[in-house]
Amino acid sequence: MLTLDLTNEPRWHDLAPGVRVQLRPLTTALMVATRSDPAVEAVPEEASDEERAVAFAKALARRAVLAWEGIGGADGNPIDLGPEAIDALLDIWPIFETFQLTYVSKGLLLEQEKNASALSPSGPSAGATGIAKPARKRAKAAQSARTGR
Template structure:
């Protein structure tokens, strides 16, 4: 099973021989910020996929790179990271490829896992298990199978979500969410990564709240 390798502390990443950069943890907030970069917004619809990928990588790198080693100016004097210098670094193919592989790919993996878990939550909290009673055996198109977690952290957070049935915050006639303090405490007791919980569980909570409140409204009618 894949692992997301989430961390809440900056880490060093080797890009090319003799050059390494210190990067912020790659979070959803950082990705959203990069996607809203003016350079991304100004890209024409006809832009090639490769061009869009380079612009996105530069936007992300400008926000993520905190420090670096092994980079200097034309005279060989060390320089500090700046937007212009970061863009110039990413214009080097080996540096761009390493940045995509060792940093951006983690965001894509996290985004894909979050979408899978939300689809699974939508099916599960929407009463999906009830449909399975009519099946003679495993269905090839079963949402529970198609959207099962693909990473260790995803599987752990999904297991945690299923344990939180008694930790709901409610108002008369409505569910408003899980007790996140209790969720974090339970996650810690189970040895689940706190950054993984922070990244994935709120998305599942939103789906759970919507689906359960739909059922409450339907039963009331």
């Protein structure tokens, strides 16, 4: 059963020990706006999937992060929230991974619940072609079983 959260309130997400961010709900409007973000559209066609994922995650975070705690500069003082600081935060690998797992992937879970599976865009079935040779002739029909009745 699909559970709808009708409150649409921002929530706090822990990204690392002592580091948390308050994020907007991952809505359709937020995803559509992120897809048309200039930084996402500027990613070259020849860019890898990983480069695209980083650009998308940073654009999404710039739209979604409302507040944060436990993030400071080299001097130990808290850093103000801003686009450059959000990008720098997501440049830290464990933070990026946690953001993807706790925020982005939960918003995409419905995609995985579909009945049919498409080819994996980057997995072993990507661009798969048939390698089996065609049959030379049609197979014979199976004989019906003879019973003693």
